[in-house]
Amino acid sequence: MARHTVRRSSTRAGLAALLALPLALGACGGGSGGGSASGDPGTLRVLDYYNSEPNASLWNSAIEECGTTVGVKISREAVPGxxxxxxxxxxxxxxxxxDVLMLDNPDVQQIAESGALAPxxxxxxxxxGVADGVLKASTYEGKLxxxxxxxxTIALFYNKKTLEAAGVTPPTTWDELKAAAAKLTAGDQYGFAMSNINTYEGTWQFLPFMWSNGGDEKDINTPETAAALQLVKDLMTSGALSQSSVNWSQADVADQFTAGKAAMMINGPWNFGPxxxxxxxxxxxxxxxxxxAGGKxxxxxxxxxxxxxxxxxxxxxxxxxxxxxxxNSDENEVEISLGTGTVPTKPxxxxxVTSKNPNLQAFADQVPDLRARTGELGPEWPDAATKIYTAVQNALVGGMTPEEALEQAQNG
Structure with a gap:
């Protein structure tokens, strides 16, 4: 997502089922795949969903300039995400x-599986130079x-004045997070906020805890994932994380933070504007x-x-x-990153980028270790994502222990 892919992609849990028949049929016309109305041989048709600023203008400029470089005219269509x-x-x-198609990165493998894309x-x-995790998201059966x-990606935002007044330094470990969140919770202010909603957004926000502790989406019924879920449950049980977070989107979390009702939050750079x-x-x-301490x-x-x-x-x-x-040239990666609050996929x-926008440092530092949601399960990722957010919900508001919630979600 140029601003926040996760929100948009979270509405499409049934993508695999929708794609299976139509795209497979469209890709059966001989070896040529889906087919295209040929049109002007000197014009490339481009389809994307960059229809709001600043993405619309930045990408239109990049596409047009690249068209000139390649020696073709551009016919671009931008549709709602x-x-x-x-x-x-x-x-x-x-x-x-x-002729050229932009896709949300978690969708690439499913479209590739249908036969509609060229390797x-x-x-x-x-x-x-592209980070390995980024390449894995766009690779299917060994081909890019x-x-x-x-x-x-996401990171921990904190209110500098609030933490300074409480004598709290930004936490780096789970124990420090629990201690800091508890100390920062007072009145109508929660110490910590994150989205635990029952959509892919909730999964997206839980993944850093799960993955950083050795959890894996192939089987979420493990002690590693249970410990990550216990951390979130402990934060909520202690009162440092609002129970309402099970209904909050990432936008809602940002609203809590800007309103001074959360001292820290997990969120992404698409919130820089607000x-x-x-x-x-x-x-x-x-x-x-x-x-x-010392972990990644x-x-x-x-x-x-x-x-x-x-x-x-x-x-x-x-x-x-x-x-x-x-x-994907170096020049375009840098220019678009600075214009859209993103970071280059080439570390x-x-x-x-960070020399001109220091706020991007915490995100850029993560690029070498970023992990593709579809990296292990490919087109089967949506099923795992659903299991994860279901388990989180059951553990936080369904009365289950993390172990019970994960077992039921994995095997149910």
Whole structure:
């Protein structure tokens, strides 16, 4: 998500089922895949969901400039985020897929599985320098199907004035988090806030705790994941985390933080705008606390990747691949990161961004260790994500222990 992929993708739990038949049928016309209305051979059709600022202007400029570099005209269509997949389904069925397609990174493997995308390796795409976890999200059965230039993730935001007044330093471990959250809880202010909602958003926010403690989505019924869930439950039981968090989206969490009702929160850089507009708010950002001192915080990542659909027009597909390569150039990664509050997927470029926007440091530092939600389970990830947020809900408000909730979710 250029701003917050997770919110949008959380509405599509049934994506795999929706894709299976239409895209598979669309990809059966010989070896050419979904097919495309050929149109002007010198024009590339581009489909994305960057229809709001600052993404709309920044990406339009990058796409147009890359079109000039590649030597083609651009016909770009930007649709609302929650309609993109349906648009792709329709175009696949009518054999009018675009030449270049932007996809939310967790969707890439499911679209690739359908046969609608061309392997970028076969088109000469160079992915050198991109973080391994980012590449895994766009890889299916050993082949890369999309390339992602920028990304985002989540971290711990804290109110500098509030922590300073309480004599609290930003926590780095789970024990420090519990102690700090307890000390910062007073009156109508909670010490800590996060989204525990029963959607993919809730899963997204729980993953850093689960992964950093050695938990794994292939089987969530483990002591490692139970300990992570116990941490969240303990925070809620102690009163440092609101019970209402089981209904909060990430936007709701940000609202609590800006209103002074939460001293710390887990959230992402897409909130910089509202935070910076809040009079008197001074905030800092650090990695999400880990189980033990010295451990690594492992988080999921958002953002969109660019793919080349199987249109059957080999010459245009080659030009499309050149455009994708251009969009992922070092220059574009840096410029778009600075313009949208994201970070480059190539760790070596981080300094060029953080030197101009220090608030991005905590996010850029995580890029080498970012983990793809679909990295292990591929198209089966939505099922695991559903199990995770179901277990979180059952443990927090369903009266179950973490062990009971995880066992039921995993085996139920």
């Amino acid at each position: 929650d309609t993109l997949i349906q648009k792709v389904l329709q175009q696949s069925s009518s054999k009018t897929l675009p 970028l390796d076969d088109l000469g795409i160079d992915s050198t 199907y999309a390339l992602q230039p920028v990304t985002n 935070l910076d507009e809040t009079e008197g708010l001074e905030y800092g950002i650090v990695p999400i606390p880990v189980p033990q 915080s492992v988080s999921p990542f958002g953002g969109e990747a660019w793919a080349v659909p199987q249109t059957g027009d080999e010459e245009k597909m080659k030009k499309a691949a050149e455009l994708v390569q251009c969009l 070596e470029l981080a300094g060029q």
